[in-house]
Amino acid sequence: MEKGETMVSFRHVSMQFPGVLANDDVSLDIRQGEVFALVGENGAGKSTLMNILYGMNKPTGGEVYIKGQKMTEFSPKAAIARGVGMVHQHFMLVPSFTVAQNIMLNNEPRRGIFYDFKAANDTVNRLVAEYGLQVRPEDRVEDISVGLQQRVEILKTLHRGADVLILDEPTAVLTPQETEELFAVIRRIVAERHMTIIIITHKLYEVMEISDRVGVMRQGKLVGVRNTAEVNERILASMMVGKEVLLDALERVDDHDETVAIEVENLQVRDSRGLMAVNGLSLRVQRGEVLGIAGIEGNGQSELIEAITGMRPIHGGTVKIQGHDIRGLSPGQIRALGLAHVPEDRLSTGVSAKADITDNLIVGKEKRPEFSLKRVHMKRRSIRRYAEEIFRKFDIRGAGVDTLTGDLSGGNMQKVVVAREFSFDTPVLIISQPTRGVDIGAMDFIHQQIIAKRNASCAILLVSADLDELYRLSDRMVTIYEGRITGEFLPDSIEKTEISYYMTGGGSRKEAAR
Amino acid sequence: MDWSTVFSMSTLVNTVNTATIVVLAGLGCLLTDQVGIMSIGIDGMMTAGAFAAVMGSWLCGSWLMGIVFALAAGLLFGLFYAVFVVRFKSDEFIIGVAMNIFAVALTTFMLRSIPGQTGSFHPATGTVTKLPAFTLTLPGGTPVTLSLMVPLSWLLVAVCWVMMYRTPLGYWLHASGEHPESLRSVGRSPERMRYLGSLLCGLLCGLSGAYLSLGYLSTFTENMSASRGYVAVACVIFGRSNPLYVFLAALLFGFIDTAGQRMQGVVDPTLTATFPYIGTILMMVLLAARTAIRKRRA
Numbered sequence: 001m002e003k004g005e006t007m008v009s010f011r012h013v014s015m016q017f018p019g020v021l022a023n024d025d026v027s028l029d030i031r032q033g034e035v036f037a038l039v040g041e042n043g044a045g046k047s048t049l050m051n052i053l054y055g056m057n058k059p060t061g062g063e064v065y066i067k068g069q070k071m072t073e074f075s076p077k078a079a080i081a082r083g084v085g086m087v088h089q090h091f092m093l094v095p096s097f098t099v100a101q102n103i104m105l106n107n108e109p110r111r112g113i114f115y116d117f118k119a120a121n122d123t124v125n126r127l128v129a130e131y132g133l134q135v136r137p138e139d140r141v142e143d144i145s146v147g148l149q150q151r152v153e154i155l156k157t158l159h160r161g162a163d164v165l166i167l168d169e170p171t172a173v174l175t176p177q178e179t180e181e182l183f184a185v186i187r188r189i190v191a192e193r194h195m196t197i198i199i200i201t202h203k204l205y206e207v208m209e210i211s212d213r214v215g216v217m218r219q220g221k222l223v224g225v226r227n228t229a230e231v232n233e234r235i236l237a238s239m240m241v242g243k244e245v246l247l248d249a250l251e252r253v254d255d256h257d258e259t260v261a262i263e264v265e266n267l268q269v270r271d272s273r274g275l276m277a278v279n280g281l282s283l284r285v286q287r288g289e290v291l292g293i294a295g296i297e298g299n300g301q302s303e304l305i306e307a308i309t310g311m312r313p314i315h316g317g318t319v320k321i322q323g324h325d326i327r328g329l330s331p332g333q334i335r336a337l338g339l340a341h342v343p344e345d346r347l348s349t350g351v352s353a354k355a356d357i358t359d360n361l362i363v364g365k366e367k368r369p370e371f372s373l374k375r376v377h378m379k380r381r382s383i384r385r386y387a388e389e390i391f392r393k394f395d396i397r398g399a400g401v402d403t404l405t406g407d408l409s410g411g412n413m414q415k416v417v418v419a420r421e422f423s424f425d426t427p428v429l430i431i432s433q434p435t436r437g438v439d440i441g442a443m444d445f446i447h448q449q450i451i452a453k454r455n456a457s458c459a460i461l462l463v464s465a466d467l468d469e470l471y472r473l474s475d476r477m478v479t480i481y482e483g484r485i486t487g488e489f490l491p492d493s494i495e496k497t498e499i500s501y502y503m504t505g506g507g508s509r510k511e512a513a514r
Numbered sequence: 515m516d517w518s519t520v521f522s523m524s525t526l527v528n529t530v531n532t533a534t535i536v537v538l539a540g541l542g543c544l545l546t547d548q549v550g551i552m553s554i555g556i557d558g559m560m561t562a563g564a565f566a567a568v569m570g571s572w573l574c575g576s577w578l579m580g581i582v583f584a585l586a587a588g589l590l591f592g593l594f595y596a597v598f599v600v601r602f603k604s605d606e607f608i609i610g611v612a613m614n615i616f617a618v619a620l621t622t623f624m625l626r627s628i629p630g631q632t633g634s635f636h637p638a639t640g641t642v643t644k645l646p647a648f649t650l651t652l653p654g655g656t657p658v659t660l661s662l663m664v665p666l667s668w669l670l671v672a673v674c675w676v677m678m679y680r681t682p683l684g685y686w687l688h689a690s691g692e693h694p695e696s697l698r699s700v701g702r703s704p705e706r707m708r709y710l711g712s713l714l715c716g717l718l719c720g721l722s723g724a725y726l727s728l729g730y731l732s733t734f735t736e737n738m739s740a741s742r743g744y745v746a747v748a749c750v751i752f753g754r755s756n757p758l759y760v761f762l763a764a765l766l767f768g769f770i771d772t773a774g775q776r777m778q779g780v781v782d783p784t785l786t787a788t789f790p791y792i793g794t795i796l797m798m799v800l801l802a803a804r805t806a807i808r809k810r811r812a
Contacts (some may be wrong), residue, residue, distance in 0.1 A: 076698070
């Protein structure tokens with residue numbers, strides 16, 4: 001096949017998930033031998049589109065062509081057979097197997113009925129020589145670095161004859177050094193093998209560095225395809241964000257209490273893999289103020305919030321809530337200092353889906369004398385009365401307080417979390433993704449509740465992947481990138497394109513971010 | 515007491531005989547462990563196998579038919595387990611326990627309805643043909659009689675080891691347990707591997723049951739496995755899922771069991787009967803201690 005010929009063609013592809021149109025009439029051609037970057041905000045539909053190409057989702061509308069042939073069966077097996085390979089964000093490797101055993105999985109060389117380990121290692125060594133991706137076939141996958149594991153994944157797809165390689169946020173798990181190495185590999189396989197690479201990323205400087213063309217997605221639509229040489233990071237950022245959607249302004253009452261209630265100083269936190277996810281971050285939140293943290297997911301926001309709320313150990317630096325150092329305190333002890341927390345993932349940490357609304361609303365208050373006799377007997381009647389009051393006050397729409405929380409819609413489940421946390425009446429609120437996957441009505445309600453708390457002199461730290469939300473609620477905004485604050489802004493003095501630029505590492509050069 | 519009766523050639527033979535029950539069931543359990551659905555229902559599979567073996571042998575007058583019946587019963591239970599756990603994604607422990615209880619009840623019921631007997635099986639007509647045995651003369655002149663199933667179980671340990679570590683199939687089975695999505699992403703169904711693991715487990719437990727009722731003894735009694743299936747589960751954990759170590763763990767269990775029987779003259783027999791189970795608990799404690807020490811060192 002000639003360089004420049006169309007390898008993959010999406011024609012009017014749509015993907016309707018229950019309640020969400022993840023891809024909306026996307027038409028896109030990807031050519032042989034190019035590096036095509038797909039960018040967009042969280043939930044713009046990039047991964048959905050690539051999952052369709054790899055056969056993991058069947059589109060609800062439109063057609064997909066690979067090398068001119070229409071895809072009729074959507075399965076990874078069919079995609080592999082057509083030469084499409086995908087390296088997922090979460091690797092598909094068996095940890096206890098060796099590198100060679102993983103690469104050769106379901107493709108094992110045999111001698112008689114026996115596994116020919118030597119032939120497997122030889123094959124891998126040959127692949128290594130052919131593509132210049134250094135791995136040692138005998139190493140166990142669980143013992144090697146994430147960067148090397150990614151190489152194993154790439155070799156696995158190459159061994160299966162892939163000539164179209166999809167990389168889903170490949171650099172999200174890599175150190176800067178490993179990212180450089182990955183890019184070198186991509187350049188080599190494109191130059192020498194005429195591979196076609198599709199790379200999904202959030203980081204605009206990486207788009208500029210590695211891609212030939214770039215497609216921008218927003219709210220399920222492909223809003224534009226450009227030659228990378230003809231754009232810059234600012235143009236891409238403005239394409240990603242698009243026009244603002246404005247809701248009614250919220251009423252703010254300013255009562256300047258200048259007490260600092262949240263004080264984070266030079267904080268360092270490690271993520272679950274031991275890498276430094278928050279790296280020397282400082283911020284302060286006063287009472288009566290909402291500080292919004294803007295950032296692309298995976299830049300340390302989750303770890304920051306977990307550290308402040310006691311769910312993750314602090315590696316270095318200090319966090320003070322109401323003037324108390326929280327180092328070594330449990331989440332319960334930190335809450336006792338006057339903090340409430342709306343966690344980012346309502347299903348895993350926000351609610352107990354198998355418990356009813358009453359129980360979810362009472363958690364944390366069950367030992368109070370009005371609900372419990374000597375902490376032994378639960379006063380069900382007053383608990384129920386209290387739950388019903390909160391249920392009405394926060395406009396939770398469900399059959400009643402006996403409804404299982406797991407049966408509620410996302411919006412109502414989120415209201416349960418907000419209702420419980422806000423009714424602790426604490427001076428400090430830590431709020432993560434308050435309206436993710438929530439319909440617009442519930443969103444407006446939650447926003448009003450947040451501003452009401454602000455007007456009542458609470459110090460609020462707000463993390464959201466939704467820029468509109470941050471603009472609407474924040475008094476001040478900071479951008480976070482690779483675990484550091486990269487800028488501080490007043491919402492009415494900065495354009496969204498400008499702030500997206502800081503969120504994607506534009507403000508600080510990559511070198512500075514290291 | 516006379517310790518020479520505890521440590522003697524006949525103890526060794528008895529150890530091997532007793533261990534064979536656990537070796538076979540342990541191999542079965544090991545295979546479900548490989549596919550990630552460690553079956554504690556093996557006790558029930560053994561009970562069913564033991565009953566089916568006696569029935570087959572009695573009805574057809576041939577030990578071979580006894581084995582065929584036992585394999586069929588094991589396969590049926592393995593399929594039952596796989597359908598619930600793999601297809602319907604039920605909780606593996608609940609299904610396992612349910613299967614154990616069900617097997618005891620079912621065999622008791624069938625014992626009372628088919629030959630019409632309670633407690634244990636003593637046929638009025640016909641006989642139960644035992645598995646063939648052979649006699650060896652050890653150096654020193656002691657004759658030793660072993661059931662055919664004993665060397666067969668050793669062979670199966672070797673076959674199992676080779677399958678797990680030397681054939682692609684072994685790696686697919688393991689991958690389906692450790693990281694099923696990786697197997698799926700290269701186009702092989704982890705569910706099929708899980709079915710296979712469960713069915714092989716059923717076959718091996720059927721054999722274990724057949725040995726229990728036609729080799730080790732020559733009758734069926736209600737609740738015959740006496741929880742040896744749980745001991746086999748413990749052996750798999752203690753043997754770190756390696757067929758050879760599982761085999762050694764089963765031998766250790768066999769020795770404790772036999773030593774207990776030998777000490778019945780001196781110690782209260784109700785106490786010696788608890789030895790195998792106390793031994794199992796000790797194994798688990800040892801294992802936990804070893805893991806804890808390793809963790810502290812790391």
